[in-house]
Amino acid sequence: MKTSTASPLPPAPRQSKQISLFLLALLIFTVSICLRMVSWAEVVPEQPALRDGIYEISKPEHLAWFRDTVNGGNINISAKLMNDIDLSKNSAASEWLPIGQDSHTFNGTFDGGGHTVSGYLAHNVGGGDFSA
Secondary structure (H helix, E strand, O other): OOOOOOOOOOOOOHHHHHHHHHHHHHHHHHHHHHOOOOOHOOOOOOOOEEEOOOOOOHHHHHHHHHHHHHOOOOOOEEEEOOOOEEEOOOEEEEEOOOOOOOOOOOOOOEEEOOOOOEOEEEEEEEOEEOOO
């Protein structure tokens, strides 16, 4: 008895076209999400005013400076949020590196003053993602 091994049949043209359209739609969706995400890595941090040993944070550039300073090892500094800060750009959440890292745990004080920081997405915070 002669046995033959049949090779799998290629997808039918219609099925192949549907797969191609699905992959194209997935690619477009992924690119659009990536384009909406804004990173604060390119923002030039700006040192805020220092009053009575407390940095007064009133804009995103001040917050970026504070984050970079703490993450750079100056973990005992203190700050006060002077107003609400929105980190989003063009209605899109910004990727944000948290204040304090495993090697530089924040040990100072941060007085929110009843204000909020919003419009960001922080990856891998305590093992997951966090947004506000």
